[in-house]
Amino acid sequence: MSTGSEGPYRTSIIPLFTRAPLRTVLRTADGVRIEAVYEPCTAGFTPTAIVVAHGFTGSVDRPAVRRAARVFAQRAAVVTFSFRGHGGSGGRSTVGDREVLDLVAAVEWARSLGHTRVVTVGFSMGGSVVLRHAAMRATESVHRGRTEARTDAVVAVSAPARWYYRGTAPMRRLHWVVGHPVGRLVGRYGLRTRIHPRDWDPVPVSPVEAVPLIAPTPLLIVHGDRDAYFPLDHPRMLVAAVEDGPAELWLEVGMGHAENAADDELLGRIGRWLDGE
Template sequence: MSSVAEGRITGSPVTSVTVGVLRTEDDVLIEAVYEPCTSGESDTAIVIAHGFTGSAGRPSVRRAARVFAGHAAVVTFSFRGHGGSGGRSTVGDREVLDLAAAVAWARSLGHRRVVTAGFSMGGSVALRHAALYGAVGAAHAVGFPPHAQAHGGHNGAHTDAVAAVSAPARWYYRGTPPMRRVHWVVTRPLGRLVGRYGFGTRIHHEEWDPVPLSPVEAVPLIAPTPLLIVHGHRDPYFPLDHPRMLAAAGPSELWLEPGMGHAENAADDALLDRLARWLVRA
């Protein structure tokens, strides 16, 4: 995982906006943006992992970055197949390598603590990343994408705390109309065309082989890293059994938010502020 090109807007990397192009372990180029803390120097950086069809430039991601920057430095990036990043989306599998590259980049810019906040698909990726790049996951190397089998928590790619917002607990869930539409986009040729030209998301045509470690299987491997699970009572994609399954699977803190819908679009500034405070203090 390395930064292969970057452009800075005045000053040093830790005091200015920095645009980076990161190379993942499986050789995919990922666009990323570093923004310093707006309230002064911070030894913590928050890495935001967006949801499916999102990107570093989406308004909801920019809003989250703005709120988080009041408490810590922020790294935003686009998952493979999204935004200006290369490759094709694997809908949560190899995306763990993208997040690992962004975390390692944040550490390379001088931050002692790097924490992750994932939304929806990004939440499932954040859970798997915390498990697979932590002490337990590195020892077992269960569910790693093949290129990452040997790396574990090396190269500064581990997280010091993780928050998963609106994340699924298990794969292949089709219990709600929105999730049935997502599966159509991902699994059908016409759906992938809609994803590409309608949502700007390039989706890989191959099925998972092997099936990656599920979010609920990842949770027991995360401790002792602090874990926060956040979910809305009105989430139209994943009902409340998903966060409850995640919270029951291992040490964690659970916030069930009345009136909240799904992911970064539904997280208001007050929730984002609380989330940032938790990540900085965890």
């Protein structure tokens, strides 16, 4: 892969007709180094780029993330990246809070490479991040008035609707990993995820509070009926919160949780939805 020089985000340093992937390091607004990969559309240059936000404990090089990128690249260019505290990125995970700055950097990079239409797809924790990012486009200073940070469509897969949910055994285990010193050691050495020890202050806007602010940006909520982390009241709550604008809900029969459970057929349908089909 090619490598770019570091900066807040990249200006176009490769020809737009290149077929070679590009691996680089981005710098977020709060100074965190984020590893990222750009993959051109296999069908040739397209104005659309899909930015993929992985789930907690994921990374740009995890097989499920690479598989999603491969499927999406059949229709558009793809940007994948590792959230802070994950993979080769710097910093420590705030489990969905400051991660919105990582997504902003990735979206801006996609636009700097010549893509005039940039859309976001997030899984689990990444799903909550893409929802908050889409809502922030006109309501919070994180975008600092720069239109490069906006998204033109958003898909949240297996996303929570509210914070601090402990209603399932996997989520109780996750809260132990995040909130207990021994749990954070397990996260660091067992799950390869470095977790910030401080609680949120202030608590960020929850996904269900963010959803009403997303319109008129097109929104798709995708959730499996066998999700062991978040039951079906979460996606239904998210869609019910939409007050205006286009929004769809796909409840997938037999699907589990996040990118590991999203098969090629579902990823292909998401790609077609993002392409307006």
